[in-house]
Amino acid sequence: MSGGLVARLKAALPERADFGEVLTQPWATFSAREMAERQVYLDREGRVRLGDLFDITGEPEGRIRLVGDLQNADRLGAGLSEGEVTVEGSVGQEAGMALAGGSLDIQGNAGPRVGAAPLGYKRGMTGGELIVRGSAGPEAGAAMRRGLLVIAKSAGERTGLGMIAGTVVVFGTAGRETGLWSKRGSIVALGRITPPATYSYACTYQPIVLRLMLARLSVTYGLSVQRKHFTGSYRRYSGDMAELGKGEILEWVAK
Amino acid sequence: MKIRGVFIEDTFAEAFTMRVSRVIVTGRNARWVREAALKLTGFATSVIGCKVEAGIERELPATETPDGRPGISILLMTMGKDDLGKRLIERIGQTVLTCPTTACFDGLPDVPDRVGVGSALRFFGDGFQSSKMIAGQRFWRIPVMEGEFLVQEKFGMLKGVGGGNFLILATTADAALAAAEAAADSMAAQPGVILPFPGGVVRSGSKVGSRRSKTMIASTNDAFCPTLRAVTQTALPEGVNSVLEIVINGTDAPAIATAMKSGIDAACRDGVVAISAGNYGGKLGPHHFHLRKIMEGGEA
Numbered sequence: 001m002s003g004g005l006v007a008r009l010k011a012a013l014p015e016r017a018d019f020g021e022v023l024t025q026p027w028a029t030f031s032a033r034e035m036a037e038r039q040v041y042l043d044r045e046g047r048v049r050l051g052d053l054f055d056i057t058g059e060p061e062g063r064i065r066l067v068g069d070l071q072n073a074d075r076l077g078a079g080l081s082e083g084e085v086t087v088e089g090s091v092g093q094e095a096g097m098a099l100a101g102g103s104l105d106i107q108g109n110a111g112p113r114v115g116a117a118p119l120g121y122k123r124g125m126t127g128g129e130l131i132v133r134g135s136a137g138p139e140a141g142a143a144m145r146r147g148l149l150v151i152a153k154s155a156g157e158r159t160g161l162g163m164i165a166g167t168v169v170v171f172g173t174a175g176r177e178t179g180l181w182s183k184r185g186s187i188v189a190l191g192r193i194t195p196p197a198t199y200s201y202a203c204t205y206q207p208i209v210l211r212l213m214l215a216r217l218s219v220t221y222g223l224s225v226q227r228k229h230f231t232g233s234y235r236r237y238s239g240d241m242a243e244l245g246k247g248e249i250l251e252w253v254a255k
Numbered sequence: 256m257k258i259r260g261v262f263i264e265d266t267f268a269e270a271f272t273m274r275v276s277r278v279i280v281t282g283r284n285a286r287w288v289r290e291a292a293l294k295l296t297g298f299a300t301s302v303i304g305c306k307v308e309a310g311i312e313r314e315l316p317a318t319e320t321p322d323g324r325p326g327i328s329i330l331l332m333t334m335g336k337d338d339l340g341k342r343l344i345e346r347i348g349q350t351v352l353t354c355p356t357t358a359c360f361d362g363l364p365d366v367p368d369r370v371g372v373g374s375a376l377r378f379f380g381d382g383f384q385s386s387k388m389i390a391g392q393r394f395w396r397i398p399v400m401e402g403e404f405l406v407q408e409k410f411g412m413l414k415g416v417g418g419g420n421f422l423i424l425a426t427t428a429d430a431a432l433a434a435a436e437a438a439a440d441s442m443a444a445q446p447g448v449i450l451p452f453p454g455g456v457v458r459s460g461s462k463v464g465s466r467r468s469k470t471m472i473a474s475t476n477d478a479f480c481p482t483l484r485a486v487t488q489t490a491l492p493e494g495v496n497s498v499l500e501i502v503i504n505g506t507d508a509p510a511i512a513t514a515m516k517s518g519i520d521a522a523c524r525d526g527v528v529a530i531s532a533g534n535y536g537g538k539l540g541p542h543h544f545h546l547r548k549i550m551e552g553g554e555a
Binding site: 146147148167184186203205206207208209211212213215216220230246 | 281321323324358388389394402403405
């Protein structure tokens, strides 16, 4: 068993690169050779093959691991709808844009608008699971419709901007105006958060659904969920009242 | 065949195919889980009068439940597929939704045949309910005065077996009861089986139909009633003055056979004359549990 494909960056990306077409369906059954033919668009040089930038090895098993400094890689995992993608490092902007299924596990930081809708579009993520083990830039999960976005460290401002539904879990500090204009989305804040003024405090309670969600993050992704997050209470804020008002911010509070 | 002096009759228990769901109820502590489980499985001894047969399968430690809280596993069984959904909705809605601190999960997650439960109960939320997809399963969050009730959208449903049984024929009522208690204790918490009657024991075993009334689907099993020995075609050996029945339902026939073996062995004690079983000549139920084969460790 090979553990899927492994793509190792040959040399640091010299300029910003658009990876938006690399992991669109179908890719999960691709061989290393087929995957090497996927297109990447470099800012100045234009179109190149993925194989020109990466050494790709392994067998297709619905999994791919990308290794190297990908901070200049934008829109990595855009439109992903199948398989498991792991990025060993940080990524540029709009990673997991409009993610629809499968999982994208970014083991470093993510730039602005991770898991967000393409600019000008109404819907962001419509499914799948997007894990950022570092911090995320502004407007992560913007216009999300379904799915789960997890940010293991701090989240930038306006995280979950205009969420239609779905869930964003932030382990660290959540940036200013997180949850703004959310319709039905859930923001789970295990660290510090200041809900927007358009959210209203409802109650402090223990949502059982979070036990399931956090257990999954711990078991499936190995995220270090502390016992106090399972057993603690959460302040529930309803909002955004400037929108539908059926969304929520669940802020963990010590007992 | 004798076990510790108790005669094992050469007969079989006749059982039926039923539909079964496994419900996992969790709660803040053992007290409230038990309160919900007892209500959920109340008045559910026989489909004849209760529409459903239910019982506690076993208690679950917090490490075995979806939400990491103490839980109890319950089996609910009906004769028909459509019935099961209705019974789950009305029972979970009236007994678990109402019980403080509890949540309710599907205990057969890998079964493809599924029935909507949370999808119906959500309407209690009057539009304020919301759902979350976790690991491909949808869970409904229904706002209640206490906080929030969490229930899984769909529950697995499979073909199970109902009506496994054996009869304890004893010299006295005390001896029959002691043997029945020992049998029920030995079968408690065995995976895949429930004993739907009070304490797992039935004192009023029935026969199909009635001598007097055409509308009765079941009436007293006069052949095994000691007080009728002189006025009916009795099935009781000499010296038998009391009979108790153990009824076992399960997720499959092997689970029932395993439980019967354990229960019969425990029931073979002082004061017990024989172990028998209830059947209808093998014409009604497709599952036949032959007592001697079970006790010899062979196929039922």
